[in-house]
Amino acid sequence: MRLTIENISKEFKDKKAVTRFSAELTEGVYALLGPNGAGKTTLMRMLADILKPSSGRILLNGKDISLMGDNYRDILGYLPQEFGLYKNFTAVRFLSYFASLKGLDKKEAVARVEEVLELVNLQKERKRKLGTYSGGMKRRLGIAQALLNDPKILIVDEPTAGLDPQERVRFRNLLSEIAGDRIVLLSTHIVSDIEYIAKEVLLMRQGELIQRSKIERLLESVKGKVWKGRVGQEELSKLQRSHKVGNIQRGEKGIEVRIVSDEKPMTNAVAVSPTLEDVYLYFFEREVEGVV
Numbered sequence: 001m002r003l004t005i006e007n008i009s010k011e012f013k014d015k016k017a018v019t020r021f022s023a024e025l026t027e028g029v030y031a032l033l034g035p036n037g038a039g040k041t042t043l044m045r046m047l048a049d050i051l052k053p054s055s056g057r058i059l060l061n062g063k064d065i066s067l068m069g070d071n072y073r074d075i076l077g078y079l080p081q082e083f084g085l086y087k088n089f090t091a092v093r094f095l096s097y098f099a100s101l102k103g104l105d106k107k108e109a110v111a112r113v114e115e116v117l118e119l120v121n122l123q124k125e126r127k128r129k130l131g132t133y134s135g136g137m138k139r140r141l142g143i144a145q146a147l148l149n150d151p152k153i154l155i156v157d158e159p160t161a162g163l164d165p166q167e168r169v170r171f172r173n174l175l176s177e178i179a180g181d182r183i184v185l186l187s188t189h190i191v192s193d194i195e196y197i198a199k200e201v202l203l204m205r206q207g208e209l210i211q212r213s214k215i216e217r218l219l220e221s222v223k224g225k226v227w228k229g230r231v232g233q234e235e236l237s238k239l240q241r242s243h244k245v246g247n248i249q250r251g252e253k254g255i256e257v258r259i260v261s262d263e264k265p266m267t268n269a270v271a272v273s274p275t276l277e278d279v280y281l282y283f284f285e286r287e288v289e290g291v292v
């Protein structure tokens with residue numbers, strides 16, 4: 001299976017949300033990583049065939065998805081960022097309702113609802129009203145909904161927003177488990193979400209794909225650019241204005257600071273092994289803070 005994104009752009013009036021984005025995706029988990037407003041949601045909505053690109057094409061095994069109609073929707077699962085729930089519905093009722101919308105016949109739907117509840121580990125909560133669900137349970141239910149039609153392509157937009165760390169780990173494992181022979185595309189700006197599960201990371205900034213690689217290669221690309229050292233308060237303030245400063249640890253011996261920089265940022269700095277957070281900082285952080 002091959003999903004080809006061919007030079008797509010999307011403009012809203014005078015706003016360019018996505019600009020000439022191209023990529024080819026095969027089975028596995030891909031992470032779309034970028035700051036707020038980078039164009040992740042817009043790209044995903046185009047991939048879910050909810051939004052038409054202003055230009056360019058999206059092809060599944062060589063066929064334009066906009067011409068595939070139900071043949072595309074039948075193999076697509078999409079979990080949007082904002083996901084409305086009916087508070088008085090139970091999980092079973094909610095999923096049964098979506099199963100009928102997706103065209104599953106009644107008998108098929110009953111069996112499938114139980115299957116997806118088991119997949120996301122919500123069987124015990126199947127009869128509970130959704131108004132009493134925690135954030136994590138709601139997101140898991142969202143994934144269950146997206147999985148009802150056993151999609152070959154699964155698109156999930158910031159699935160871990162608002163989840164506590166334990167729920168995030170559980171959710172991550174779930175995605176990696178179901179990835180198998182599907183194309184899974186997940187967007188996030190939380191790097192720890194993707195550290196263990198992404199086959200490749202697509203870095204997006206201001207509507208453009210700026211980098212696409214395996215995590216190891218991304219780490220490699222900032223090797224020798226991550227520094228640690230001790231500074232005083234005054235020096236720290238200066239460095240914060242001139243450099244990309246990561247973790248700051250205050251201890252009895254002073255302030256230990258982590259900096260991502262092409263050049264050695266201070267005399268006592270030593271190079272340290274990069275993490276994915278350093279990669280994020282290297283590519284984005286200054287723009288997020290608007291410090292440029």
Ligand SMILES: Nc1ncnc2c1ncn2[C@@H]1O[C@H](COP(=O)(O)OP(=O)(O)OP(=O)(O)O)[C@@H](O)[C@H]1O
Pocket residue numbers: 012015016017034035036037038039040041042043189
């Ligand atoms: N319907 C729209 N009309 C006008 N501008 C839009 C519309 N949808 C998105 N945009 C703009 O396009 C840009 C990209 O937005 P998008 O929501 O795709 O980014 P994102 O990376 O998903 O951000 P976030 O992480 O905050 O969800 C933003 O500047 C946004 O304001």
